[in-house]
Amino acid sequence: MKTFQKPPGTQDVLPNTVETWQFVEKTARDLCRRFHYREIRTPMFEATELYQRGVGETTDIVEKEMYTFEDRGHRSMTLRPEGTAGVVRSYVENKLYGDPDIAKLYYIGPMFRYERAQAGRYRQFHQFGVEAIGSDDPALDAEVIALGYQFYKEVGLNGITVEINSVGTPEIRASFRTKLLNFLEPMRSSLCEDCQSRMDRNPLRVLDCKVDQPKFEGAPSILDSLDEECTDHFTQVRQSLDAMDIPYRINPRLVRGLDYYTHTAFEYKAQGIGSIDTVGGGGRYNGLVAEVGGDDRPGVGLGIGLERTLLLLENQQIQPNMDTALDVYVITLGENADRESPVIVQKLRNAGLAVDRDYQGRKMKALFKAADRTGARFTAILGDDELERGEIALKNMATGEQQHVPLSELATVVFSFITEHKKGNNQP
Ligand code: ATP
Numbered sequence: 001m002k003t004f005q006k007p008p009g010t011q012d013v014l015p016n017t018v019e020t021w022q023f024v025e026k027t028a029r030d031l032c033r034r035f036h037y038r039e040i041r042t043p044m045f046e047a048t049e050l051y052q053r054g055v056g057e058t059t060d061i062v063e064k065e066m067y068t069f070e071d072r073g074h075r076s077m078t079l080r081p082e083g084t085a086g087v088v089r090s091y092v093e094n095k096l097y098g099d100p101d102i103a104k105l106y107y108i109g110p111m112f113r114y115e116r117a118q119a120g121r122y123r124q125f126h127q128f129g130v131e132a133i134g135s136d137d138p139a140l141d142a143e144v145i146a147l148g149y150q151f152y153k154e155v156g157l158n159g160i161t162v163e164i165n166s167v168g169t170p171e172i173r174a175s176f177r178t179k180l181l182n183f184l185e186p187m188r189s190s191l192c193e194d195c196q197s198r199m200d201r202n203p204l205r206v207l208d209c210k211v212d213q214p215k216f217e218g219a220p221s222i223l224d225s226l227d228e229e230c231t232d233h234f235t236q237v238r239q240s241l242d243a244m245d246i247p248y249r250i251n252p253r254l255v256r257g258l259d260y261y262t263h264t265a266f267e268y269k270a271q272g273i274g275s276i277d278t279v280g281g282g283g284r285y286n287g288l289v290a291e292v293g294g295d296d297r298p299g300v301g302l303g304i305g306l307e308r309t310l311l312l313l314e315n316q317q318i319q320p321n322m323d324t325a326l327d328v329y330v331i332t333l334g335e336n337a338d339r340e341s342p343v344i345v346q347k348l349r350n351a352g353l354a355v356d357r358d359y360q361g362r363k364m365k366a367l368f369k370a371a372d373r374t375g376a377r378f379t380a381i382l383g384d385d386e387l388e389r390g391e392i393a394l395k396n397m398a399t400g401e402q403q404h405v406p407l408s409e410l411a412t413v414v415f416s417f418i419t420e421h422k423k424g425n426n427q428p
């Protein structure tokens with residue numbers, strides 16, 4: 001028989017791991033609620049041209065990582081490789097700019113890039129991202145940076161550092177490009193193949209190269225090329241971060257892969273995922289809304305890789321405390337009692353408890369073992385005798401204590417036991 005395997009670079013998230021995912025997602029959602037970002041859900045695929053324009057023709061993503069296909073109507077479609085272009089497309093299409101307030105949006109979902117799969121790098125991966133569109137205020141850049149920093153803190157990670165830079169405006173980058181090329185030209189032949197080809201197409205991105213990084217020690221800094229307005233914006237972002245006590249390092253070689261950034265660019269760094277050291281990043285993109293056909297609106301956003309977040313959690317042996325245990329495992333013994341089982345289970349569940357029972361016709365010993373395996377806090381045991389007396393036995397699995405409870409009051413009694421029990425557990 002032919003068997004199937006998941007496609008390379010994809011992952012099955014199985015129970016046990018999924019709880020960590022849920023915890024991370026819940027943390028992100030709660031954070032966004034407090035920062036007043038609202039969720040937006042956009043399609044998993046868009047017109048290819050959106051990414052060509054919105055991400056940039058000379059980026060790794062567009063040049064070699066997109067899952068592009070022709071649909072049956074002969075349109076070129078692409079599975080979304082990142083979240084910003086789709087959100088901005090939606091912002092324009094749905095005229096969100098007509099709102100008197102700025103748009104503060106977030107998303108959590110899968111992205112697709114055809115990459116060489118390794119730990120921390122997949123073909124289907126997940127991002128949590130935010131986009132704030134409609135304001136030029138440097139305090140908003142700082143808010144977005146702070147949100148990401150707080151996210152890592154609240155999932156419990158240690159050792160996340162923030163790096164920031166200003167990439168100026170397209171005009172400033174054009175003049176900086178000349179200075180940079182003057183510096184790079186003499187070493188052209190010693191640079192990696194990627195760098196050599198980037199020198200011709202998008203020299204700024206040479207600075208992003210991991211391989212040749214040490215050679216760029218003496219490279220000109222884009223910060224020296226900024227005009228007054230850009231310098232002022234950057235200073236204000238830094239002042240805002242300082243005021244909020246967000247630690248950061250200025251990295252003048254931080255340019256990021258995407259073409260549409262203006263002013264602020266930032267990354268979150270961490271050690272522990274092989275050679276990968278970036279776990280999230282973002283920046284200001286004042287040119288993007290116009291690039292995808294909208295009015296000229298400034299924006300700033302970030303994207304955080306969730307697989308990398310989970311890998312770090314695992315490395316740092318952080319296990320989120322998710323309540324997955326059963327409250328009650330119901331065991332019935334005897335024909336009449338068995339018939340009552342669905343009713344008892346239903347009553348407890350409808351009362352808000354997590355409850356399960358046997359569906360494999362197992363005998364007494366196996367049933368008690370099954371109850372143990374579930375980690376249920378209580379086992380409720382109903383035999384024909386108890387049923388006749390209108391009672392049920394309730395066993396506290398932690399203490400071994402057992403007592404009889406009137407069947408009619410089961411849900412109420414168990415519920416108050418469980419609440420007591422949970423209260424006890426929460427005590428320091
Ligand atoms: P890298 O330099 O690692 O390729 P990138 O610059 O392509 O990253 P971005 O486009 O900025 O990454 O995406 C933001 C975040 O999304 C990254 O910091 C990372 O955490 C995550 N990410 C990007 N590509 C992948 C991938 N193929 N697999 C897993 N996570 C990814």
Ligand code: MG
Pocket residue numbers: 060
């Ligand atoms: Mg990449």
